[in-house]
Amino acid sequence: MTNIRDLAQMAGVSVTTVSRVLNQHPYVSEEKRKAVLEAIKVSNYHKNINAVHLSKGKTQLMGVVIPFSDHSYFAMLLKGIAKQALEHNYKLVLFQTEYIESKEMEALQMLKQKQIDSLIICSRSCDISIIEEHLQFGPIVLCEDNPRSKISSTFVNHYKIFSDALDYLYQKGHRQIGYCIGRRSGTNSQNRELAYQHFHKKYRLPYNSDYIIDQCLYFEDGERVITRIKEMDTPPSALLVTSDQVAAGIVISCQNQQLSIPDDIAIIGFDNEPIAKMLNITTIEIPLVEMGGNLFQQALNRALTNREISVKLIERGTV
Amino acid sequence: MTNIRDLAQMAGVSVTTVSRVLNQHPYVSEEKRKAVLEAIKVSNYHKNINAVHLSKGKTQLMGVVIPFSDHSYFAMLLKGIAKQALEHNYKLVLFQTEYIESKEMEALQMLKQKQIDSLIICSRSCDISIIEEHLQFGPIVLCEDNPRSKISSTFVNHYKIFSDALDYLYQKGHRQIGYCIGRRSGTNSQNRELAYQHFHKKYRLPYNSDYIIDQCLYFEDGERVITRIKEMDTPPSALLVTSDQVAAGIVISCQNQQLSIPDDIAIIGFDNEPIAKMLNITTIEIPLVEMGGNLFQQALNRALTNREISVKLIERGTV
DNA sequence: TTGTAAGCGTTATCAC
DNA sequence: GTGATAACGCTTACAA
Numbered sequence: 264m265t266n267i268r269d270l271a272q273m274a275g276v277s278v279t280t281v282s283r284v285l286n287q288h289p290y291v292s293e294e295k296r297k298a299v300l301e302a303i304k305v306s307n308y309h310k311n312i313n314a315v316h317l318s319k320g321k322t323q324l325m326g327v328v329i330p331f332s333d334h335s336y337f338a339m340l341l342k343g344i345a346k347q348a349l350e351h352n353y354k355l356v357l358f359q360t361e362y363i364e365s366k367e368m369e370a371l372q373m374l375k376q377k378q379i380d381s382l383i384i385c386s387r388s389c390d391i392s393i394i395e396e397h398l399q400f401g402p403i404v405l406c407e408d409n410p411r412s413k414i415s416s417t418f419v420n421h422y423k424i425f426s427d428a429l430d431y432l433y434q435k436g437h438r439q440i441g442y443c444i445g446r447r448s449g450t451n452s453q454n455r456e457l458a459y460q461h462f463h464k465k466y467r468l469p470y471n472s473d474y475i476i477d478q479c480l481y482f483e484d485g486e487r488v489i490t491r492i493k494e495m496d497t498p499p500s501a502l503l504v505t506s507d508q509v510a511a512g513i514v515i516s517c518q519n520q521q522l523s524i525p526d527d528i529a530i531i532g533f534d535n536e537p538i539a540k541m542l543n544i545t546t547i548e549i550p551l552v553e554m555g556g557n558l559f560q561q562a563l564n565r566a567l568t569n570r571e572i573s574v575k576l577i578e579r580g581t582v
Numbered sequence: 583m584t585n586i587r588d589l590a591q592m593a594g595v596s597v598t599t600v601s602r603v604l605n606q607h608p609y610v611s612e613e614k615r616k617a618v619l620e621a622i623k624v625s626n627y628h629k630n631i632n633a634v635h636l637s638k639g640k641t642q643l644m645g646v647v648i649p650f651s652d653h654s655y656f657a658m659l660l661k662g663i664a665k666q667a668l669e670h671n672y673k674l675v676l677f678q679t680e681y682i683e684s685k686e687m688e689a690l691q692m693l694k695q696k697q698i699d700s701l702i703i704c705s706r707s708c709d710i711s712i713i714e715e716h717l718q719f720g721p722i723v724l725c726e727d728n729p730r731s732k733i734s735s736t737f738v739n740h741y742k743i744f745s746d747a748l749d750y751l752y753q754k755g756h757r758q759i760g761y762c763i764g765r766r767s768g769t770n771s772q773n774r775e776l777a778y779q780h781f782h783k784k785y786r787l788p789y790n791s792d793y794i795i796d797q798c799l800y801f802e803d804g805e806r807v808i809t810r811i812k813e814m815d816t817p818p819s820a821l822l823v824t825s826d827q828v829a830a831g832i833v834i835s836c837q838n839q840q841l842s843i844p845d846d847i848a849i850i851g852f853d854n855e856p857i858a859k860m861l862n863i864t865t866i867e868i869p870l871v872e873m874g875g876n877l878f879q880q881a882l883n884r885a886l887t888n889r890e891i892s893v894k895l896i897e898r899g900t901v
Numbered sequence: 902t903t904g905t906a907a908g909c910g911t912t913a914t915c916a917c
Numbered sequence: 918g919t920g921a922t923a924a925c926g927c928t929t930a931c932a933a
Contacts, residue, residue, distance in 0.1 A: 292903090295903085309694045312695040313635040314925070314927040317630070317928095320632075333661055338651050354676075357675075597912095611918065630909080632911090633909070633911040636910080636911070636912095
């Protein structure tokens with residue numbers, strides 16, 4: 264492997280001059296530039312980027328933490344991040360954590376060790392205080408509403424969205440409303456649960472924890488939801504489903520099992536994915552790709568910013 | 583940022599000893615080890631991994647090229663790769679190319695520049711000769727059947743699979759068979775097209791290029807397929823659909839448009855995703871996660887291996 | 902416009 | 918067991 268010193272020797276110049284040519288800096292005579300370029304060509308030279316990284320203390324690598332790479336919500340966030348990354352000449356290092364805390368720690372570890380310049384955590388498992396401790400090693404951004412934290416974030420107000428959606432269903436006459444969620448433990452999930460509790464208090468409705476169905480991540484989970492609902496003595500008349508994929512699975516399951524939508528059960532999905540349009544599912548549009556782009560921008564800066572993204576109810580045929 | 587030299591000074595030992603402790607090498611007295619460990623603790627020291635990379639000439643980073651991160655086929659391959667990566671203490675650098683050649687070139691560039699140790703290309707855009715040229719910089723593996731090439735690969739025999747599936751449909755009485763595909767230009771796609779042509783020759787069936795429908799990637803593309811088929815004077819009686827997602831979209835579309843499956847049109851999907859089971863779709867099971875794992879293994883070695891993975895027809899209700 | 906030389910933070914070789 | 922010291926390949930003051 265030929266290096267910058269070999270090049271300097273071949274071209275009969277100093278390493279500085281070679282470096283200048285390599286990084287298109289000014290103040291190099293055309294003559295020497297050509298000599299260097301020639302040397303590069305004949306030697307089939309390529310920069311060792313690790314040396315650059317060590318020297319500069321930067322890697323142009325950004326870490327992205329997601330629990331599952333085959334889940335549409337995260338895939339869309341990732342799409343937005345990847346697009347911005349490309350434009351800004353950053354590469355992405357992917358951490359697929361499956362919500363295992365130790366895998367998330369590995370990402371933080373890499374930030375500490377300077378292998379990545381900054382970190383986007385799309386869904387967090389480990390404690391917020393641990394994240395904060397790592398802030399000294401580089402920008403970290405989250406995709407959740409964490410007031411009074413020192414961490415930048417892009418988020419939607421899940422409390423408000425859930426409240427509004429529940430109100431909407433209430434206006435439509437629903438009194439027994441359940442919801443489906445991926446996991447119950449995240450910040451976003453907890454905000455939703457809070458909204459759910461407050462809703463029941465506000466309208467003095469009986470609170471039924473059976474109506475909260477978790478582990479709803481993929482299309483096929485919709486089947487389980489319907490099976491479970493059919494077993495209930497007093498099933499909910501409406502369901503908030505925090506993923507259009509799952510909502511779609513529910514709709515299909517209902518077809519298979521002769522349940523009528525929205526008469527037997529009303530459905531509101533989330534995200535407004537194409538599948539929701541196709542199946543005519545009422546949903547709450549969340550601009551995930553845009554959010555991904557915003558997360559990237561925040562990770563690029565050191566500034567502390569918390570940006571709320573607004574959403575839109577798309578009324579279709581499942582309510 | 584404290585470094586290994588500071589540590590040596592603090593602990594009153596040499597950098598070598600510190601390095602030994604850091605890398606758990608033998609031949610360090612318990613006494614000095616403790617001193618070093620103590621220094622590490624009080625100084626909040628962390629290795630600069632870039633220096634390690636430079637020194638070792640390796641990064642423990644593996645590149646993965648996929649066209650779309652929100653496509654289930656690639657998401658599953660990625661899942662398998664990520665799992666192995668974790669076990670072998672490798673991190674993944676993701677290149678989302680959208681089939682744009684220049685983005686694939688960036689991945690090759692990083693291999694050249696030693697920022698990644700090896701590269702897995704799940705779906706290739708650029709010429710095979712370009713890949714071969716880059717083989718000198720590190721292992722590159724492909725996910726396609728490229729006989730007589732010097733490139734390692736894990737693949738399924740798309741020619742044979744397609745031939746068998748077409749024969750199967752022929753036995754079931756179908757004479758007008760079409761197929762849906764993502765793009766027509768990849769090696770895998772061309773093998774399938776070849777099988778399709780040979781099938782028609784073998785049974786002396788009229789060949790109708792309208793029966794090949796491309797750009798079929800996502801669930802929602804199923805709708806377009808059905809729209810198109812309904813416009814045909816002599817529509818196919820069966821469809822090979824190279825993705826269960828699209829097959830599922832087709833099945834739903836048929837429901838919406840009062841087409842009966844398999845009477846009006848028979849469907850065979852690919853991959854055996856959960857959605858196929860749920861919608862009772864006959865499909866060809868491809869162990870994508872396992873293939874991903876195998877790709878990783880090959881990328882880890884320098885040996886040239888070409889491994890064919892076998893598949894299985896899962897008979898359900900759409901044929 | 903050009904070059905010298907001092908980093909960047911490790912690992913590896915070799916002598917003691 | 919231990920420690921100098923030379924790589925690794927690049928960037929960047931600073932000097933000329």
